[in-house]
């Protein structure tokens with residue numbers, strides 16, 4: 009998961025007090041198909057409207073909501089349910105926007121994702137069966153909870169979909185249970201230390217969010233306490249008490265976010281316990297993780313994804329490889345032992361610093377990481393007469409841009425391995441590459457985010473030599 013897909017939740021950034029006028033209407037409709045995000049499509053006034061949680065073949069009473077030109081809808085009642093419909097395991101599912109597919113079995117989720125990918129990739133070839141997760145629960149290693157009040161009690165949880173109301177959540181089934189335990193302790197400690205949760209309406213209080221990051225392999229735990237200002241009454245005793253209950257916490261950070269914003273983290277940070285980073289291992293390599301750096305949220309499936317990408321590349325050992333959109337350098341570092349050299353390019357300065365440190369940490373000598381726009385970087389390489397044998401690209405959800413793709417075509421590596429968390433933009437970019445001399449050799453969907461509608465896909469392309 010990447011910066012733009014850090015969380016599957018929808019933090020609506022509407023200006024308070026300003027509600028666009030909306031018209032509502034109730035209809036009965038049949039679901040005719042799925043859209044590319046797995047929502048059920050109904051036909052309304054000859055328009056196709058995607059409805060969350062609606063299954064193909066179902067008839068439901070639907071509330072149609074019109075805001076200007078936008079038409080959305082939600083299920084009021086399923087009148088004729090599909091045989092596939094099951095009761096969601098999570099009791100918050102109906103309100104929380106974090107998961108979108110808990111109303112069908114994991115097997116059916118996998119099939120749905122498979123058909124979404126197949127539909128998008130159909131012009132390019134057949135997709136392999138999706139790589140599922142053996143135990144599709146407790147997989148997220150990065151967990152964010154928002155603090156608020158309900159009936160005057162401190163609660164922590166997630167924003168209700170499309171709103172700023174916090175749903176109190178004791179247990180989220182897709183996240184490491186460690187974070188639920190830590191949040192429970194924090195709520196109790198706040199009460200005994202008389203520390204206040206943030207009150208969004210009044211803009212008062214102290215703790216806004218808590219971010220927990222868990223190194224699944226190393227068991228190291230980072231806690232980030234996001235506060236409204238730099239003050240933190242009884243800080244040392246609070247840390248002591250938290251650590252006493254959870255000795256597994258290896259570092260605690262105070263992040264200051266005074267802005268009225270839906271962004272979780274502010275710019276200022278103080279390490280208040282430990283080193284300020286944790287480590288985790290992926291495919292046998294160790295990575296340093298800081299509060300802000302992007303790190304894949306499902307390490308179990310990431311190992312399968314990277315394993316598949318490396319298998320597709322079928323490296324011989326003499327290749328010069330570009331890790332484009334390299335983040336903290338995970339992909340480039342992991343494949344470095346299989347190739348001659350790796351060049352990583354990443355826009356985010358902090359991530360580049362992390363990737364350089366990570367290469368050192370793993371004693372990797374044949375990987376260099378650079379800050380810059382990956383497309384521009386390749387163009388410079390081409391102008392200087394440098395060559396690339398393989399490009400592994402892993403862009404954000406928005407996909408790549410034409411500047412990148414046209415530079416790629418110019419430097420013309422033999423193989424391109426395109427990893428994406430958004431097969432819609434991925435298929436768009438693949439079309440461009442096919443037009444400019446590449447062909448698709450293999451398509452592999454991977455379920456990195458069980459119970460959500462997201463699907464990851466890795467595609468191997470090769471240059472067509474005339």
Ligand code: SAH
Nearest residue numbers: 010333334335354355356381382402403404
């Ligand atoms: N490959 C990494 C990170 C992928 S996330 C991993 O799997 O961990 C996508 C990354 O692309 C982000 O770190 C983002 O900062 C970076 N990025 C976005 N636009 C870019 C551009 N034009 N050039 C280089 N990097 C870019």
